[in-house]
Amino acid sequence: MTGTPVLDVRNLTRVYGDGATEVRALDGVTLRVERGEYVAVTGSSGSGKSTLMNILGCLDTPTTGGCLLDGVDVGRLTDAQLALVRNRRIGFVFQEFSLIPRISAVANVELPLAYHGIKPAERRRRAMSALDLIGLADRADHEPHQLSGGQQQRVAVARALVTESALLLADEPTGNLDSHATEELLSVFDELNAAGRTIVIITHEPGVGARADRLITLFDGRIVEDSRQEPAGRHAAAA
Amino acid sequence: MSLPEIVRSAFRGIGANGPRSLLTVLGILIGVAAVILLVAVGNGSAQGGSNTLTIMGTGLTMKIAESLDDPVLAPGVRSVSPVAGTSAILTWEGAEHRSDSFMGTVPGWFTAADSPVETGAIFTADDEAQARRVVVIGRTVAEELFPGTDPVGQRVTVGGALFSVIGVLKEKRDAGDTAVAPISAVQQVLAGYGPLSAILVEAGDASPADTVEGQVSAILDTKLEPGSYRVVNASQPLETRTATARAFTTLLGAVAAVSLLVGGLGITNIMLVTVAERTREIGIRKALGAPRRVILAQFLVEATLLSVIGGGLGVAVAYLGSHFSIAGVQPVIVPGSVALVLGVSVLIGIFFGGLPAVRAAGLRPIDALRYP
Ligand SMILES: Nc1ncnc2c1ncn2[C@@H]1O[C@H](COP(=O)(O)OP(=O)(O)O)[C@@H](O)[C@H]1O
Numbered sequence: 180m181t182g183t184p185v186l187d188v189r190n191l192t193r194v195y196g197d198g199a200t201e202v203r204a205l206d207g208v209t210l211r212v213e214r215g216e217y218v219a220v221t222g223s224s225g226s227g228k229s230t231l232m233n234i235l236g237c238l239d240t241p242t243t244g245g246c247l248l249d250g251v252d253v254g255r256l257t258d259a260q261l262a263l264v265r266n267r268r269i270g271f272v273f274q275e276f277s278l279i280p281r282i283s284a285v286a287n288v289e290l291p292l293a294y295h296g297i298k299p300a301e302r303r304r305r306a307m308s309a310l311d312l313i314g315l316a317d318r319a320d321h322e323p324h325q326l327s328g329g330q331q332q333r334v335a336v337a338r339a340l341v342t343e344s345a346l347l348l349a350d351e352p353t354g355n356l357d358s359h360a361t362e363e364l365l366s367v368f369d370e371l372n373a374a375g376r377t378i379v380i381i382t383h384e385p386g387v388g389a390r391a392d393r394l395i396t397l398f399d400g401r402i403v404e405d406s407r408q409e410p411a412g413r414h415a416a417a418a
Numbered sequence: 419m420s421l422p423e424i425v426r427s428a429f430r431g432i433g434a435n436g437p438r439s440l441l442t443v444l445g446i447l448i449g450v451a452a453v454i455l456l457v458a459v460g461n462g463s464a465q466g467g468s469n470t471l472t473i474m475g476t477g478l479t480m481k482i483a484e485s486l487d488d489p490v491l492a493p494g495v496r497s498v499s500p501v502a503g504t505s506a507i508l509t510w511e512g513a514e515h516r517s518d519s520f521m522g523t524v525p526g527w528f529t530a531a532d533s534p535v536e537t538g539a540i541f542t543a544d545d546e547a548q549a550r551r552v553v554v555i556g557r558t559v560a561e562e563l564f565p566g567t568d569p570v571g572q573r574v575t576v577g578g579a580l581f582s583v584i585g586v587l588k589e590k591r592d593a594g595d596t597a598v599a600p601i602s603a604v605q606q607v608l609a610g611y612g613p614l615s616a617i618l619v620e621a622g623d624a625s626p627a628d629t630v631e632g633q634v635s636a637i638l639d640t641k642l643e644p645g646s647y648r649v650v651n652a653s654q655p656l657e658t659r660t661a662t663a664r665a666f667t668t669l670l671g672a673v674a675a676v677s678l679l680v681g682g683l684g685i686t687n688i689m690l691v692t693v694a695e696r697t698r699e700i701g702i703r704k705a706l707g708a709p710r711r712v713i714l715a716q717f718l719v720e721a722t723l724l725s726v727i728g729g730g731l732g733v734a735v736a737y738l739g740s741h742f743s744i745a746g747v748q749p750v751i752v753p754g755s756v757a758l759v760l761g762v763s764v765l766i767g768i769f770f771g772g773l774p775a776v777r778a779a780g781l782r783p784i785d786a787l788r789y790p
Pocket residue numbers: 195196202203204222223224225226227228229230231788
């Protein structure tokens with residue numbers, strides 16, 4: 180693949196705390212992700228997966244090292260520019276259900292568009308088509324507590340993709356889902372990747388990792404394996 | 419996001435968090451209404467009461483009394499009551515009572531001296547003109563002469579003449595041993611047409627007693643030897659009363675301020691309880707690309723709306739409440755207190771409602787999301 184990589188991180192470290200309680204969550208991570216790739220990051224619990232993901236998503240800042248997003252060094256951006264990057268370039272799906280309580284599913288999906296400056300009518304239309312894509316258009320008016328865990332996670336995915344950002348980051352999106360809900364969510368990812376989106380997904384489930392075309396393994400804050408693989412079990416790609 | 423949209427979103431936030439919003443509004447409402455009403459009660463207790471000068475001296479005559487009722491020279495005077503006082507023995511069916519304060523005066527005296535009747539009636543201008551022998555007696559006289567009997571309608575003998583009791587004065591401290599009759603009748607029967615013992619001058623509502631005292635003295639100086647009379651400013655005691663009332667108002671204000679503070683702490687508490695939830699919410703919004711300015715605006719507008727609604731309702735409740743007398747006092751709202759209290763409560767609401775948001779908006783999204 181050619182062109183600027185979507186992600187280009189060099190020698191990332193992230194240290195939590197100091198002195199006796201110091202934890203090196205990331206210890207020199209260098210990584211490039213090209214446009215259109217579908218990357219799965221695995222590793223045991225505490226190996227630094229979430230820490231890496233949060234830095235890639237501009238939610239956290241590294242202790243040392245830099246992160247280029249579409250060739251832009253995010254470390255040099257102001258607070259306002261960072262907000263813009265999060266809004267336009269990245270869709271983030273958290274491990275925990277991260278919908279805003281007491282507002283409807285469609286209102287949740289609309290939020291990034293509202294910060295994008297899009298008019299209400301257009302917002303509603305695009306949010307509805309995103310919900311349609313993940314198969315929850317009929318639940319648009321439900322509040323998060325009226326949805327199952329899997330449905331909430333899919334709404335979160337709809338919210339991450341509604342701005343049509345090129346990069347989708349998901350931190351153990353299937354962690355709390357049963358196999359059926361997992362399968363539904365993964366087929367959404369397959370479709371999105373087939374449509375050209377770059378996806379980075381964290382998982383510790385081998386079946387989930389197998390769907391990606393690149394598998395990265397973290398151990399104690401370092402990349403110990405980075406291999407391309409033939410994706411297994413996809414539906415959308417086969418179509 | 420445009421401002422109208424932020425305001426709409428704030429309204430949605432208020433609606434979505436019903437119970438919390440209600441408690442916040444209620445806290446501010448109670449604080450505001452309590453302060454305004456308490457201050458109004460203190461203020462109300464300071465108002466009312468007579469505003470009277472008493473002129474004493476030798477050589478006071480009916481003519482002089484009449485000269486004081488002068489709209490040009492003494493515009494602050496509302497009424498003038500000449501008083502001819504003497505001591506007299508009242509008898510009724512063998513019972514005898516000596517009063518040192520048997521007064522002849524005019525009907526205006528009852529208002530000027532702030533001595534209304536409890537039962538019966540006061541005498542009229544016509545009674546005075548006709549020198550009718552009617553008398554209004556004080557509580558002490560009534561109890562001494564008529565134990566167990568209604569004095570009104572009875573006839574007492576005073577200085578050999580019969581006077582009909584037409585009323586009994588309302589109890590007043592140190593002033594129960596009194597009888598009040600038309601001055602014409604008293605002069606005829608008892609005191610004679612010599613000098614008056616005093617003249618009561620009632621000042622109008624808008625005229626401070628001091629001003630009226632100046633006007634009255636100017637007139638008196640033209641008719642009397644300087645130094646032969648003195649003007650007792652009966653509003654002196656009133657002033658002490660005002661000072662007491664002022665202390666009372668201050669005390670009530672302090673109590674009210676404490677209640678506002680407690681209300682404020684309640685609001686703060688409600689806000690703090692939800693800090694974790696709000697901080698996480700702000701973390702999500704930041705992760706979705708909400709600019710800091712939009713987050714601040716939304717949460718500050720929300721806090722402001724709640725405080726303004728609470729404060730406005732509090733003022734409304736206070737105005738409604740001020741129509742009822744509280745602990746025997748008719749509250750009179752002090753406009754300044756409304757503005758002050760409204761300002762303070764709205765500031766408390768904005769400050770404590772907005773503070774968590776201001777803090778969270780400055781956090782990295784991940785720190786806001788991870789807020790314990
Ligand atoms: N906010 C934090 N403060 C201190 N230590 C942390 C924090 N977040 C993560 N860590 C530590 O960093 C290491 C990596 O954590 P994390 O990235 O969450 O791992 P993973 O997602 O792979 O389970 C762990 O040892 C964890 O204890």
